[in-house]
Amino acid sequence: MASxxxxxLGIGQTKYESARNDVSIAGLVREAAHRxxxxxxxxxxxxxxxxxxxxxxxxxxxxxxxLYLADVLxxxxxxxxxxxxxxxxxxxxxxxxxxxxxxxxxRRVLTVGFEKQSESNATWALSLPQxxxxxxxxxxxxxxxxxxxxxxxxxxxxxxxxxxxxxxxxRNALLNPYAHLHQHDLTFDKVVEAPMLWDPIRYSETxxxxxxxxxxxxxxxxxxDTSSTPVAWIHGAAMRSEPNNFPGRDExxxxxxxxxxxxxxxxxxxxxxxxxxxxxxxYVPFSWYEPMWLESLGFAERDEGWRMVEDGSTCLDGGDxxxxxxxxxxxxxxxxxxxxxxxxxxxxxxxxxxxxxxxxGARRALGHAYGGGAQYFAMWVVGSNKx
Amino acid sequence: xxxxxxEVRLPERIxxxxxxxSVRTPIRLRYDYRPSAxxxxxxxxxxxxxxxxxxxxxxxxxxxxxxxxxxxxGVATFEEVELPDTGHIGNFCITHLPIPGREGLEVPYVSAWxxxxxxxxxxxxxxxxxxxxxxxxxxxxxxxxxxDDELAATAENIMHWEPTGEPDVPISRSGNQAFQGPSQGMx
Amino acid sequence: xxxxxxxxxxVRLLEAARSSIGLEQADIxxxxxxxxxxxxxxxxxxxxxxxxxxAFPPISESHVEMDGAFAFYEAWVKLQIGEIDTALVYSYGxxxxxxxxxxxxxxxxxxxxxxxxPPSDAVIALQARQLLEFGIVSLEGLAEIAVRSxxxxxxxxxxxxxxxxxxxxxxxxxxxxxxxLRPSDLAAEADGGCAVVLATGSRARDLCDRPAWIRxxxxxxxxxxxxxxxxSTVPSVVAAAQLAGAMEDRIDLAELHSLSTSQEALLLRxxxxxxxxxxxxxxxxxxxxxxxxxxxxxxxxxxxRISKGEADxxxxxxxxxxxxxxxxxxxxxGA
Numbered sequence: 001m002a003s004x005x006x007x008x009l010g011i012g013q014t015k016y017e018s019a020r021n022d023v024s025i026a027g028l029v030r031e032a033a034h035r036x037x038x039x040x041x042x043x044x045x046x047x048x049x050x051x052x053x054x055x056x057x058x059x060x061x062x063x064x065x066x067l068y069l070a071d072v073l074x075x076x077x078x079x080x081x082x083x084x085x086x087x088x089x090x091x092x093x094x095x096x097x098x099x100x101x102x103x104x105x106x107r108r109v110l111t112v113g114f115e116k117q118s119e120s121n122a123t124w125a126l127s128l129p130q131x132x133x134x135x136x137x138x139x140x141x142x143x144x145x146x147x148x149x150x151x152x153x154x155x156x157x158x159x160x161x162x163x164x165x166x167x168x169x170x171r172n173a174l175l176n177p178y179a180h181l182h183q184h185d186l187t188f189d190k191v192v193e194a195p196m197l198w199d200p201i202r203y204s205e206t207x208x209x210x211x212x213x214x215x216x217x218x219x220x221x222x223x224x225d226t227s228s229t230p231v232a233w234i235h236g237a238a239m240r241s242e243p244n245n246f247p248g249r250d251e252x253x254x255x256x257x258x259x260x261x262x263x264x265x266x267x268x269x270x271x272x273x274x275x276x277x278x279x280x281x282x283y284v285p286f287s288w289y290e291p292m293w294l295e296s297l298g299f300a301e302r303d304e305g306w307r308m309v310e311d312g313s314t315c316l317d318g319g320d321x322x323x324x325x326x327x328x329x330x331x332x333x334x335x336x337x338x339x340x341x342x343x344x345x346x347x348x349x350x351x352x353x354x355x356x357x358x359x360x361g362a363r364r365a366l367g368h369a370y371g372g373g374a375q376y377f378a379m380w381v382v383g384s385n386k387x
Numbered sequence: 388x389x390x391x392x393x394e395v396r397l398p399e400r401i402x403x404x405x406x407x408x409s410v411r412t413p414i415r416l417r418y419d420y421r422p423s424a425x426x427x428x429x430x431x432x433x434x435x436x437x438x439x440x441x442x443x444x445x446x447x448x449x450x451x452x453x454x455x456x457x458x459x460x461g462v463a464t465f466e467e468v469e470l471p472d473t474g475h476i477g478n479f480c481i482t483h484l485p486i487p488g489r490e491g492l493e494v495p496y497v498s499a500w501x502x503x504x505x506x507x508x509x510x511x512x513x514x515x516x517x518x519x520x521x522x523x524x525x526x527x528x529x530x531x532x533x534x535d536d537e538l539a540a541t542a543e544n545i546m547h548w549e550p551t552g553e554p555d556v557p558i559s560r561s562g563n564q565a566f567q568g569p570s571q572g573m574x
Numbered sequence: 575x576x577x578x579x580x581x582x583x584x585v586r587l588l589e590a591a592r593s594s595i596g597l598e599q600a601d602i603x604x605x606x607x608x609x610x611x612x613x614x615x616x617x618x619x620x621x622x623x624x625x626x627x628x629a630f631p632p633i634s635e636s637h638v639e640m641d642g643a644f645a646f647y648e649a650w651v652k653l654q655i656g657e658i659d660t661a662l663v664y665s666y667g668x669x670x671x672x673x674x675x676x677x678x679x680x681x682x683x684x685x686x687x688x689x690x691x692p693p694s695d696a697v698i699a700l701q702a703r704q705l706l707e708f709g710i711v712s713l714e715g716l717a718e719i720a721v722r723s724x725x726x727x728x729x730x731x732x733x734x735x736x737x738x739x740x741x742x743x744x745x746x747x748x749x750x751x752x753x754x755l756r757p758s759d760l761a762a763e764a765d766g767g768c769a770v771v772l773a774t775g776s777r778a779r780d781l782c783d784r785p786a787w788i789r790x791x792x793x794x795x796x797x798x799x800x801x802x803x804x805x806s807t808v809p810s811v812v813a814a815a816q817l818a819g820a821m822e823d824r825i826d827l828a829e830l831h832s833l834s835t836s837q838e839a840l841l842l843r844x845x846x847x848x849x850x851x852x853x854x855x856x857x858x859x860x861x862x863x864x865x866x867x868x869x870x871x872x873x874x875x876x877x878x879r880i881s882k883g884e885a886d887x888x889x890x891x892x893x894x895x896x897x898x899x900x901x902x903x904x905x906x907x908g909a
Contacts, residue, residue: 003655021408024685056617057639061414062688063612063680064639067895070795077813079793080900081648084639086618092636096648103654119409125617133452134542135486136498136511146478146500153524153558199481199495199519241635243458243625247448247507247566256632372621412689414680418615418671423579454625455582461599461628463585 003102007224007231008347010040010217016180016332019118020211026072029114032213040217041228044074048106053083053093053113054336059120087371090339091378095237097218107220113340114213145198148288151252157306162287163191166205173327175356180210180332205287212334214341232347236267236381244373257296260377268381274299278362279349281342283369285329325357339369350384425455430540442466448507472530474503477562481519497522507566516549525555575670576765583767584626591769595781599628603658605635606649608642608665610866612677642870643892643902659777666767667866699752701805701897702836708806711839717745719835720758727857734862735762759835761863768867786877786906790818793902808844811901815845818903826885827852829872831892880908
């Protein structure tokens with residue numbers, strides 16, 4: 001028995017902001033879900049099941065929020081699951097939702113990733129000391145910047161590659177009405193001159209903290225065929241995990257990342273990603289992760305990913321592999337939603353519905369998310385046509 | 388109160404009320420942790436100025452702190468290994484943000500992955516005793532302990548790590564790359 | 575209560591589950607776990623527990639912040655797709671470091687209800703009171719359920735509350751702790767974990783002489799707002815049982831994830847389980863409630879008895895949320 005054909009029928013996003021003071025957590029997720037249903041031209045009664053995902057419960061202090069949110073997501077009398085895989089959660093949540101369709105259990109599933117960071121203390125939650133250990137890091141940047149240092153050293157990349165990525169993503173965000181950061185006055189010099197946070201990562205190269213929710217309606221082949229709006233067909237879906245901090249671990253290019261990419265491209269029948277993929281939405285919370293992930297995913301050779309940044313290959317304008325045309329995580333980061341936003345943006349591209357940040361003629365796109373100590377990976381390939 | 392288009396319309400009689408913008412609920416939860424045998428042994432050793440890790444029964448890799456398990460294989464570790472308080476910096480980060488709960492710490496500071504001599508993985512520690520710009524991958528360091536009368540069963544006995552002045556470990560053999568075993572990430 | 579860390583707990587259980595049927599982690603197609611940060615008092619607590627699995631080379635793996643029964647469901651879904659034929663599910667919970675009756679208050683609406691800190695035993699008692707007033711249960715009836723649990727638990731090495739001699743009089747003589755409930759009416763907390771291996775078709779037959787086949791599985795959720803629901807009914811469990819095909823054939827035994835005698839009485843009534851069915855032969859969660867794993871344990875206990883030939887058809891139930899808000903039913907068959 002093979003996996004059933006599965007499609008993204010509708011997408012809904014909230015405008016990502018530092019603080020959505022006008023809605024409760026319930027209001028926030030409802031807004032995204034409502035928009036996704038409208039986009040799919042469906043109503044609450046058409047949804048068979050709901051899958052939600054978000055960052056740790058400790059952020060907002062609500063334990064197991066699927067219990068509280070069942071009502072607002074129209075889920076009374078239906079099944080609901082809540083996925084939690086650290087930073088990759090938005091992506092893995094979409095994959096769990098898709099699996100319900102692929103397995104033929106349900107016909108249409110609503111999936112939502114969200115975070116109300118203004119009502120949480122993420123820094124505190126991320127700094128809760130492990131029992132019996134000493135706390136030395138301040139934030140995720142403290143964890144990832146040494147890894148970036150290794151990449152810079154190993155690849156010999158010019159020092160400003162990170163700034164180029166940050167500048168590109170923030171300029172792309174201006175074309176995305178939902179993006180959090182709309183820095184109209186941003187110049188490349190301002191990016192370079194921003195204060196260092198975790199050397200070598202500057203303030204300008206770091207993701208913001210955002211409130212937001214992203215919702216998808218995922219459906220079966222019949223739903224895809226009869227949809228009144230364009231759909232994105234799922235060509236491949238994969239997850240991989242590995243432990244962190246073990247002897248000999250390659251932290252710059254984790255094996256789980258490589259294996260996940262190999263699997264998702266194999267499922268999609270892609271042998272030359274650089275040529276066969278038209279747009280990429282990858283999880284880049286710190287600028288240098290763009291060239292690093294491009295290498296890990298197989299779009300560039302080892303130590304060569306930075307060249308794609310330098311020569312404009314990843315630009316929306318004129319690049320042959322535009323990366324993060326939505327502005328990426330660098331421009332909007334509601335942690336629980338960020339992975340799903342990557343998956344959603346990839347789907348928007350192949351549906352031809354990405355508006356001003358549309359890559360012309362995009363037929364196949366990759367959505368990518370990662371989490372933990374760069375140890376959890378979730379990816380999907382979507383296409384305009386059936387696989 | 389909500390309608391199909393998602394808009395919320397309040398009843399007439401409360402439409403002019405000032406909106407409640409937020410609800411602040413202090414939450415306090417207490418957790419009493421009991422250390423496992425491995426953790427207890429490791430912590431007691433600290434009170435004696437000793438650093439104790441675990442050796443993997445599979446390939447002899449040495450873990451510090453001892454997790455009680457070799458995560459590559461999902462196998463419990465038992466064999467204790469005493470490690471020196473010297474090693475090298477496998478990687479590091481210069482942070483310009485304060486750590487919540489450690490406001491006394493001067494910014495910028497260096498947090499580094501300390502790879503002790505004989506250990507197969509690193510752990511995080513602060514580096515002091517040199518200018519932040521002088522810190523390098525491969526730099527040899529030693530622990531700076533609290534005075535004897537302040538020692539307790541905690542890893543906080545080591546206040547920070549300072550350079551020894553010895554020649555650096557070559558980058559190609561620093562940090563995680565030093566371990567030559569079955570778990571190399573690159574195939 | 576255990577001194578072992580969650581990781582040490584799970585290393586043994588995972589190894590036991592896999593090796594009992596001759597599997598290595600590399601043979602497993604998909605791994606899924608269930609746990610809660612709020613028990614561990616740590617954000618991302620499940621990340622450390624991955625150490626217990628041996629996830630290198632990297633594995634296809636996911637996690638739900640729910641009882642392991644829902645991780646079991648996710649794994650079952652994955653197997654239905656047909657691209658893998660084995661899955662490993664695990665869950666665990668150490669409630670001893672924290673205070674569960676306070677922690678669970680945070681499951682409620684954070685704006686209106688959680689600030690009132692409703693303790694979990696009081697919430698359970700609310701429902702019990704309603705059942706008493708409606709004549710659906712009696713105090714003696716509840717005591718009988720408590721006795722059955724403790725007596726059944728005598729044969730269960732994982733139970734923390736067991737007695738072969740306890741009587742209804744003993745229970746009724748206990749001092750009420752949260753009116754109308756007595757200590758024996760409420761589940762006894764237990765640190766612990768559970769690991770289950772699933773396999774499909776011929777693979778299952780290769781690995782096990784008498785697999786417990788999943789004939790039906792479904793889960794549904796009700797509204798959380800306690801004032802909106804009729805607490806003397808459990809619509810979600812009725813729907814889940816119906817969709818899982820629970821009553822399509824004779825049931826030999828049922829393992830119910832009731833967290834109180836009152837919940838057990840209500841579940842029996844709502845699902846329609848009569849006195850001819852063996853109820854909670856393990857003692858149930860009443861005899862040892864490992865938060866976040868107790869639901870998976872009900873499935874494991876039922877499956878175990880089928881595999882041993884002690885039953886041909888069993889129903890396992892898992893719940894989440896206050897007053898049986900969310901419910902999962904799994905129907906297992908040995909034939």
